[in-house]
Amino acid sequence: MGLTVTRESGYVLAKTSGAIDESAGDVFRKELHPVLAERGACVIVDLSGSAFVNSAGLGHLVALVAHANTKSSRVVLCAPTPHVAGVLAVTKLDTFLEVALTLPDAIARVTK
Numbered sequence: 001m002g003l004t005v006t007r008e009s010g011y012v013l014a015k016t017s018g019a020i021d022e023s024a025g026d027v028f029r030k031e032l033h034p035v036l037a038e039r040g041a042c043v044i045v046d047l048s049g050s051a052f053v054n055s056a057g058l059g060h061l062v063a064l065v066a067h068a069n070t071k072s073s074r075v076v077l078c079a080p081t082p083h084v085a086g087v088l089a090v091t092k093l094d095t096f097l098e099v100a101l102t103l104p105d106a107i108a109r110v111t112k
Helices: 024-031 055-070 082-090 103-111
Strands: 002-008 011-017 042-046 074-078
Antiparallel strands (some): 002 011
16 A cells, blocks of 8 residues: 655645555554654545555554544544445444545544
């Protein structure tokens, strides 16, 4: 999985590319854990570049959110592709994880 991270005003945008699978854990730890260590940080993870997620990838998304919660930080997932949205719905993770349908919706949530 690839990840492009940019700092915006009031949040960090992380855009995924490729499959969200077992490789996601190392990428999230390297790129996003330091950001989430800043108390009150907000990260938007744009999933529009990832057409596939497997169980390992789901586990890494849950772990990322759990890590953020321990640091009083926030992760908002957004713009899931149809497959990813379907997997989140079937597993009911869309009720545990904060998921916005679009990037503008996610930005509105974190900047209000």
